[in-house]
Amino acid sequence: MNAPRWVALTCILNLGLVGFAVAGQLSARVTGEEIRLRVEPVDPIDPLRGAYVDLAYPDISSRSTEKTEDVYVSLARSGKVWKATTVSAERPAERPFLKCHDDGWRLSCGIESFFVPQDRAREVEADVNGGDAVAVVKVDSRGNAALVSVRTR
Template sequence: MNPTVTKLPSADALLARIPLIGRMLAAMLLLCGGLLALVESRAAILRSGTEVRLRTVPVDPRDLFRGDYVVLAYPMSIVAAAPGEAKGLRRGDTVYVTLARDAEGFSQAKAVAAARPAPGEGEVVIAGRVLSTGACALNEAGQADCGAGAGRLRVAYGLESYFVPQGEGRRIETVSKARIEVVAAVAPDGTAAIKRLLIDGKLVYAEPPY
């Protein structure tokens, strides 16, 4: 005599029992929840992250302004890794760059590592993603100088574009990048977000907390 086997309904069958309006509402709630989580994550960085002042450097004018966002680059976009640290790093890898303030209060790249180091006094560790491993150094004008070779890392930090109100990008597009200063907030895990944008030390845009 064969034992009775209870057949459980499939996931599709269970889903079909839920009214269409219920499924639509559930999908909308999930989507809104995901968006709110992203917004809150960024807002938390802006609220409680450690502030760092960053210089910007010139970028290709053809890439300077796209739509309603400004393309930015920084001296710390190119970092020199110690021989032991550079070995094995590939494009797309996560790295951690230690920032230290210079005499003017701007943060400069001091070191880069594949694992997050403990920051020293006055230092901040920011997380980045390797774009290439064969970059040249930048000179004082922000231009590539390959005289010392091309073994540096090009790193992106998620601070390379900044959205501005529609139609107001022209004032930034025509300004020398050497005059632009960015104040970013860096969370304890190294993720960062632009908090303020200044030109000649004067506030141009400030990111709202939400």
């Protein structure tokens, strides 16, 4: 095989890997149902990663199962927001639910970091610290989630 074919094959393989890496987030953004979850701050701005707010979901994050594995968090509407009802190793029959990973400290569902422009970071942090912030999240039928925005109620 000559060099141009290897280059083309390498490019196609890399594009496929990138597509695979973002497939869950993309699926949630395109086909997901929009839900709102209550949030609270964990860590404001990291100088190495830029302006972002590290979010905790009090109804979800604290439900550690003490196992490092994928788990499913069932959700139920409670007013304008959704709350976690159960955590299970089995995929729930009813939707919506979140597919999360228990890292031994908290459940991580891929919606914990909210990146913002540097000039808006302090404003978003203040809103979240105020206690009235909700995350707008899109969740697809397989439990993949994508954080769309953070708003005050």
